Amino acid sequence: AQSVTQPDIHITVSEGASLELRCNYSYGATPYLFWYVQSPGQGLQLLLKYFSGDTLVQGIKGFEAEFKRSQSSFNLRKPSVHWSDAAEYFCAVVQNNDMRFGAGTRLTVKP
Amino acid sequence: KAGVTQTPRYLIKTRGQQVTLSCSPISGHRSVSWYQQTPGQGLQFLFEYFSETQRNKGNFPGRFSGRQFSNSRSEMNVSTLELGDSALYLCASSLRPGLGGQKGPGTQYFGPGTRLTVL
Numbered sequence: 001a002q003s004v005t006q007p008d009i010h011i012t013v014s015e016g017a018s019l020e021l022r023c024n025y026s027y028g029a030t031p032y033l034f035w036y037v038q039s040p041g042q043g044l045q046l047l048l049k050y051f052s053g054d055t056l057v058q059g060i061k062g063f064e065a066e067f068k069r070s071q072s073s074f075n076l077r078k079p080s081v082h083w084s085d086a087a088e089y090f091c092a093v094v095q096n097n098d099m100r101f102g103a104g105t106r107l108t109v110k111p
Numbered sequence: 112k113a114g115v116t117q118t119p120r121y122l123i124k125t126r127g128q129q130v131t132l133s134c135s136p137i138s139g140h141r142s143v144s145w146y147q148q149t150p151g152q153g154l155q156f157l158f159e160y161f162s163e164t165q166r167n168k169g170n171f172p173g174r175f176s177g178r179q180f181s182n183s184r185s186e187m188n189v190s191t192l193e194l195g196d197s198a199l200y201l202c203a204s205s206l207r208p209g210l211g212g213q214k215g216p217g218t219q220y221f222g223p224g225t226r227l228t229v230l
Contacts, residue, residue, distance in 0.1 A: 101154035
């Protein structure tokens with residue numbers, strides 16, 4: 001069955017530390033891939049997306065993600081986390097006119 | 112440009128009632144999609160409209176319906192409300208269809224959502 005998995009429900013990092021949020025998908029072919037961020041009481045904001053081409057994608061707010069076909073993964077990274085990055089992050093895939101989201105990873109940033 | 116607006120922001124209803132939620136897309140956007148977000152089921156796609164036509168529909172019962180007007184504004188209706196319909200309902204707009212097309216999915220811009228509580 002088609003699915004999107006974010007293995008980490010909650011991650012805590014110190015401000016200034018690096019961050020990696022994991023996303024794995026289970027689809028027959030490579031779907032369109034997205035990362036969104038949601039702050040409390042807000043809608044979703046697109047951080048970055050991958051359709052094809054260069055497997056390292058740059059997004060807003062200093063985020064990047066790397067598509068690895070062999071691992072069916074699309075992990076989100078940031079070299080140095082800021083306190084304002086505390087939020088919930090969702091990986092999403094689109095294929096065959098269907099959109100599915102991962103369960104989300106809540107990020108806490110320690111001072 | 113103004114962002115996506117949703118009204119009302121908060122709503123309380125009782126079981127059996129019906130509710131209508133509204134979404135105004137970014138000016139020029141012709142695609143509107145709706146999503147339901149709950150703690151238990153997470154984010155789920157409801158349906159997508161483009162140029163007043165429903166293009167795609169998620170796996171929700173017929174109690175959930177929607178429409179899009181000629182000015183691209185969209186409404187979502189839920190009839191015979193159940194406790195499980197309590198959720199944050201998000202809409203998103205995009206220039207081209209958000210779920211695909213020849214050039215791939217359009218970039219979706221989300222509104223702040225309508226928080227529906229069913230008592």
